[in-house]
Amino acid sequence: MSAWPRAAELGLIGCHVCGQVCSMTDADDGALACPRCGSTLHRRKPAAYARCWALLIAAFLMYIPANILPIMRTASLGDIDDNTILSGVVELWVKGSPGLAVIVFCASIVVPMLKFLALGTLLISSRRGSNWARRQRTQLYRLVELIGYWSMLDVFVVALLTALVRFGYFSLVEPLPGVVFFGLTVVLTMFASMCFDPRLIWDGKEDSDD
Amino acid sequence: MTDEQPGTLPRPVMRKQRSHSWLIWLVPVLAAIVGLSLVVNAWLQAGPQITISFQSAQGLAEGKTPVKYKDVVIGKVEKIRLSDDRSHVLVKVALDKSARSFATAGTRYWVVRPRIGLGGVSGVDTLFSGAYIGADIGNSRTPQQKFKGLEIPPAVTHGEPGKSFVLHADDLGSLDIGSPVYFRRIQVGRVVSYQLDKDGNGVTFAVFIDSPNDRYVNDSTRFWNASGVDVSLGADGLKLNTQSMAAVLAGGVAFQDPGGPHDNTPAADGASFQLFADQAAAMAPPSGPPTYIRMRFNQSLRGLAVGAPVEFLGINFGKVVSVRMDYDPRTQHFPIIVGALIYPERLGQAHAKLLAQAKLRGDNADLSHMVGTLIAHGLRAQARTGNLLTGQLYIALDFLPHPPKASYNPDARPLEIPTAPGSFDKLQEQMADIVGKLDKVPFDSIGKHLDDTLAGLDVTLKQVNGKTLPALDDTLHDARKTLGTANDTLSADSPLQQNLGNSMQELQRTMRSLRVLTDYLDVHPEALLRGRQADPAPVAPKRHATQPDRSQP
Numbered sequence: 001m002s003a004w005p006r007a008a009e010l011g012l013i014g015c016h017v018c019g020q021v022c023s024m025t026d027a028d029d030g031a032l033a034c035p036r037c038g039s040t041l042h043r044r045k046p047a048a049y050a051r052c053w054a055l056l057i058a059a060f061l062m063y064i065p066a067n068i069l070p071i072m073r074t075a076s077l078g079d080i081d082d083n084t085i086l087s088g089v090v091e092l093w094v095k096g097s098p099g100l101a102v103i104v105f106c107a108s109i110v111v112p113m114l115k116f117l118a119l120g121t122l123l124i125s126s127r128r129g130s131n132w133a134r135r136q137r138t139q140l141y142r143l144v145e146l147i148g149y150w151s152m153l154d155v156f157v158v159a160l161l162t163a164l165v166r167f168g169y170f171s172l173v174e175p176l177p178g179v180v181f182f183g184l185t186v187v188l189t190m191f192a193s194m195c196f197d198p199r200l201i202w203d204g205k206e207d208s209d210d
Numbered sequence: 211m212t213d214e215q216p217g218t219l220p221r222p223v224m225r226k227q228r229s230h231s232w233l234i235w236l237v238p239v240l241a242a243i244v245g246l247s248l249v250v251n252a253w254l255q256a257g258p259q260i261t262i263s264f265q266s267a268q269g270l271a272e273g274k275t276p277v278k279y280k281d282v283v284i285g286k287v288e289k290i291r292l293s294d295d296r297s298h299v300l301v302k303v304a305l306d307k308s309a310r311s312f313a314t315a316g317t318r319y320w321v322v323r324p325r326i327g328l329g330g331v332s333g334v335d336t337l338f339s340g341a342y343i344g345a346d347i348g349n350s351r352t353p354q355q356k357f358k359g360l361e362i363p364p365a366v367t368h369g370e371p372g373k374s375f376v377l378h379a380d381d382l383g384s385l386d387i388g389s390p391v392y393f394r395r396i397q398v399g400r401v402v403s404y405q406l407d408k409d410g411n412g413v414t415f416a417v418f419i420d421s422p423n424d425r426y427v428n429d430s431t432r433f434w435n436a437s438g439v440d441v442s443l444g445a446d447g448l449k450l451n452t453q454s455m456a457a458v459l460a461g462g463v464a465f466q467d468p469g470g471p472h473d474n475t476p477a478a479d480g481a482s483f484q485l486f487a488d489q490a491a492a493m494a495p496p497s498g499p500p501t502y503i504r505m506r507f508n509q510s511l512r513g514l515a516v517g518a519p520v521e522f523l524g525i526n527f528g529k530v531v532s533v534r535m536d537y538d539p540r541t542q543h544f545p546i547i548v549g550a551l552i553y554p555e556r557l558g559q560a561h562a563k564l565l566a567q568a569k570l571r572g573d574n575a576d577l578s579h580m581v582g583t584l585i586a587h588g589l590r591a592q593a594r595t596g597n598l599l600t601g602q603l604y605i606a607l608d609f610l611p612h613p614p615k616a617s618y619n620p621d622a623r624p625l626e627i628p629t630a631p632g633s634f635d636k637l638q639e640q641m642a643d644i645v646g647k648l649d650k651v652p653f654d655s656i657g658k659h660l661d662d663t664l665a666g667l668d669v670t671l672k673q674v675n676g677k678t679l680p681a682l683d684d685t686l687h688d689a690r691k692t693l694g695t696a697n698d699t700l701s702a703d704s705p706l707q708q709n710l711g712n713s714m715q716e717l718q719r720t721m722r723s724l725r726v727l728t729d730y731l732d733v734h735p736e737a738l739l740r741g742r743q744a745d746p747a748p749v750a751p752k753r754h755a756t757q758p759d760r761s762q763p
Binding site: 012034046058061065077188 | 218219220221222223224225226231232234235237238240241242244245248274339340
């Protein structure tokens with residue numbers, strides 16, 4: 001695989017937006033723009049590691065209060081119940097909705113954790129220029145991209161319930177600060193995965209590219 | 211511009227370098243700041259942790275049950291666990307930072323649950339929201355971590371304006387914590403707590419009177435139990451006296467000043483009062499300490515109940531507390547021992563004067579010697595009928611005009627008052643006497659004699675019927691005949707009547723001539739001697755007296 005030539009070796013650079021291929025020499029440093037559509041040209045996403053790490057760390061920092069703070073308040077006939085994500089899952093399970101509990105658990109706990117782990121793995125392994133399971137790592141990246149927004153499920157649930165359940169004293173659902181942090185987590189992880197350039201996976205050590 | 215040479219690729223446009231990649235690190239820094247601020251905030255907000263012990267954790271939930279003071283949440287239950295000896299539950303509460311002052315000695319905690327009683331419903335909000343822990347702060351500033359939770363909510367919160375008073379009563383009645391206290395039928399306070407006295411001889415209440423009405427309680431105020439319905443039958447008819455309907459059902463306490471002049475100093479906080487059973491008892495003069503006396507009756511005391519009044523000259527000054535039977539083997543009698551409590555101070559001035567007199571004489575002021583003097587003057591106890599319909603008895607201490615001799619030992623304890631048979635007993639005795647005398651009357655022979663007499667009367671009547679009555683009939687017949695004859699004789703056309711008429715005419719005439727004669731003689735008295743003269747020649751009819759001459763036959 002690595003035997004195949006890279007665009008840089010051939011003196012080429014492609015536009016990410018319109019697909020225009022341009023010739024480029026090593027001397028061309030600095031900011032380049034597509035001659036056709038005017039978009040910025042770059043061989044790899046700029047500062048991918050730094051951005052990805054920064055956003056990932058920020059997301060993780062947000063994930064802690066998102067789990068500690070309650071995300072939703074359910075008030076029913078004056079019986080006020082504040083639930084964190086995990087307590088909500090437990091309550092769903094105990095109250096006889098194991099299916100729902102599993103869904104919420106997957107969307108709110110498994111997926112974010114998976115994203116942290118996957119992105120972390122990708123970042124570290126790519127940085128080290130590892131040759132290990134490059135194809136699988138690419139698939140992992142695609143998976144992360146795919147499932148990223150499903151984590152917003154929890155936020156949507158809270159938002160929907162808050163809007164729908166407004167029966168004053170009888171029944172009331174209110175969002176609590178936890179849901180904001182959780183939303184931030186999801187958004188930040190999505191940005192992080194966007195900042196990551198999957199081509200970095202293929203920039204192995206033996207390649208003299210980077 | 212790009213496709214002019216199919217063989218060559220276009221060159222990219224050069225732009226100015228923008229290198230702000232470090233800016234992205236602001237994001238995690240911001241996130242860290244936010245996270246740190248949360249931590250710091252939580253740390254700053256965290257108040258003291260306290261542990262409260264309760265009998266039961268009913269209605270409490272970990273991480274949920276709030277602690278409230280004046281309906282403001284000041285903390286939350288964190289953990290509930292059993293005590294080591296499993297006798298109660300320990301509730302760990304995380305107080306807010308602002309509620310630090312609640313972790314001091316004197317703070318009271320209790321669980322607010324819905325309470326439904328006759329006096330009202332409280333804590334309804336907890337029906338739906340679940341129980342919460344109520345808190346009330348004290349005066350102390352000493353920090354304290356462990357508290358003993360109250361099982362019953364305190365009726366008075368700290369710092370409430372008003373005064374609390376202590377009441378002593380014989381029993382609880384139908385009072386409860388929270389029972390209202392009335393002044394002129396307006397609720398001004400409530401019963402805060404009650405407990406048995408240490409010696410078990412009564413119940414001590416604490417009542418709280420809200421400001422500003424607490425100023426109506428003064429040193430001579432009387433408290434009474436206003437529970438129930440007070441029915442009294444007096445000279446002015448049947449009277450039904452109650453406080454409010456709620457008091458009838460749930461009980462209550464009322465207070466009022468006694469009539470007449472009295473001490474008006476407002477009572478001090480925590481002053482002690484007697485709680486009387488009813489208004490009448492409360493308004494009576496103060497009883498003072500009771501004295502136990504004993505009386506020995508040699509008669510049936512049917513109708514004498516424990517609690518019956520003891521009266522001295524009609525003034526109620528005590529009550530019967532025991533009625534027991536004794537046996538005297540010497541006389542084979544069953545005397546009845548009646549024990550009573552008397553309150554000499556109820557006699558008011560009389561008691562005071564007697565005391566003064568006793569002191570003057572140098573006697574000790576003990577009741578026994580005074581009673582001895584009174585007994586020497588004829589004081590005796592009698593069981594009298596208070597109510598003829600029900601036969602209820604009461605004990606009357608009265609001076610009898612001719613008291614039976616009695617011995618009195620002033621040193622005996624308890625005091626023994628000699629007794630005399632009651633008036634009703636006397637009445638009974640007299641009735642028995644009368645009945646005995648009536649028994650002696652020979653009703654049998656009287657009846658027999660009466661029978662004989664009646665038989666004789668019967669014979670007599672028969673005789674009368676058979677003989678006397680026919681004779682009487684004849685007699686009556688004859689009498690009627692006689693009367694008929696008499697009637698005939700006296701009728702208008704009878705000869706007798708005619709004769710009588712004639713005779714009367716004759717008599718008239720005779721009388722007329724006699725009058726002529728007397729007139730003549732009046733004029734000519736000499737005619738008696740000389741006889742009648744010839745009439746003079748009539749000159750003129752001057753005199754009427756001559757007229758009858760001519761008419762004389």
